[in-house]
Amino acid sequence: MLAELFLDASRACHVHSPLTHTLLVAAADDLARGGITARVMAGAECDRKGTVPGFRFAGALHRLVLEGRVPTLSKHYPTAGGKPDLDTLWDDVLPVLHEHTDELHSLITSTVVQTNEPGRNAPLFGGLQTATHLAADEAGRRATFPIRLLEVGASGGLNLRPHRIAYRVDGGTVGDPGSPFTLDPRWTGRPPVDFSHNLRLVRRAGCDLHPVDVTRESGRLHLSSFVWGDQPARFARLQEALELAQLDPVPVQQATGPEWLADQLARPERDVLTVVWHSVVWQYVSPADRAMGRSILADAAARATPMAPLALLVYEPRRTHMADRYEFQLLLKLWPAGISLRLGTGVGHGIPFTWDTQPWN
Ligand SMILES: C[S@@+](CC[C@H](N)C(=O)[O-])C[C@H]1O[C@@H](n2cnc3c(N)ncnc32)[C@H](O)[C@@H]1O
Incomplete structure (x- = not known):
């Protein structure tokens, strides 16, 4: 039942977003009583839990706030300069649901929950530094390799x-001192190599099942709307990353991972380190696509040479020895060197992060 999915989603944001939590609990109650939320969510009654209808609902409301179209609601959203009053929040949501029913309904039914967390650049930066230094050592090169990054x-x-x-x-x-995007990565420990020189990324390419075009205002709003409205620091980080993306556009292709990767990795590139990267993606990939992805990577690894090396760098949640706990691990494999390392651990958004190199089996 939809109301239960809203309550599930409310529990997921209980600690980090009291605003979204309160919104979803009240909306679940309204849904159970057949209120206006049921009309806004019409057609989503049988949606799978994984599509998180509650976050689509919260995201659609946040989008109206960010567009500056609902001032009586915006006053609760720190991302719009407001301050939440959880006791009166729902009273201010109700008129918005009545006034914008059709628009909210069409937003909710036509979008998927979509995030892009730029804080993960920090472990990625240290991971790429490590990979290019290790690959150069293995090849007996003095200079590190330029990198082709495939996400x-x-x-x-x-x-x-x-x-x-x-x-x-x-x-x-x-990194780049002149950048409009600044990160305090809050590192404990340091990458196991000299990371003071900037990286040379000679080619970059990405794919996604549902790519977001951040060169367009609608794409920027889409990503912004899925940051919880009471997380202004994370929101500010996203805005800086979006600003940088405007200056340096890199298109993301609409494709499934394995097919795209097979195409990208068809030929090894000499004098370049090719790095396949993914973060917080694996849990969404079907078993069949996972198997295909592994096989494509194994084929490419078999073709790698010291002067055309290949790396897999991932930042993904993994279960810890405490059965019900997850931690985010930065893992690196490098071919043909046969190096396999866990470089460190962190939290979902990549900051803070602890560098601690261990063998990874
Ligand atoms: C939680 S988001 C993470 C996005 C980004 N990697 C980051 O760290 O911010 C997961 C992304 O994986 C994409 N995705 C899921 N399965 C995929 C597949 N089989 N092929 C390509 N992209 C996929 C989703 O569309 C979504 O954009």
Whole structure:
């Protein structure tokens, strides 16, 4: 039942977003009583849990707030300069649901929940530095390799510019000091190589089942609307990443990961380190696509040479030895060197992150 899915979603944001939590609990109650929320959500009654109808509902309302069209509701949203009053929130939501029923309904039924977290650039930056140094050591080169970065599940492609960000580390800046996008990566430990030089990314490409075109206002609003309205720091980070993307556009192709990867990896490239990267994607990929992806990567790994090396770099949640707990791990495999490392662990958004290199089996 839809009301139960809303309550499920409310539990998922209980700690990090009291605003969304309160909104979804009240909306679930309204749904159960057949109120206006039921009309807004009409047609979504049989949606799968994985499509998170509650977050689509919250995202659609947030979008109206960000467009500046519902001032009486915006006053509750820190992302629009407001301050939440959880006791009166639902009273201010109701008139918006009545006034914008059809528009909200069409937004909710035509979109998928879509996020793109630019904080993950920080572990990516350190991971790429590590990969290119290790590949150069293996090839007996003095200079590190330029990198071809291939991202599966790239969303809006906001993690395709890790070399164009200013990272505040050890009281200084690494990366691109002139960037409009600054990250404090809050690292414990450091990458196991010299990361003070900027990376050379000579080619970048990404694919996604549902790519978001961040060169368009509608794409930027789409991604912004799925950041919870009481997470202004995360929202500000996204806006900086979107600004950088305007200056340095990289298109994301609409494709399923394995097919796209097979095409991209068809020929090894000499004097370039090819890095296949994905973050918080694996859980959404079907078993058949996972198997195909592994096989395509194994074929490409078999063709890799010291002067045309291949790396797999991933930032994904993995179950810890405490059975019900997950941590996000940065994992690196490098061919033909046969190196396989867990570089460190962090949280979902990539910041903070702890560097701690261990063998990965
Ligand atoms: C949680 S988002 C993460 C986006 C981005 N990697 C990041 O870290 O911000 C997961 C993304 O994976 C994409 N995705 C899921 N399955 C996919 C597949 N088989 N092929 C390509 N993209 C896929 C989704 O469309 C979505 O954009």
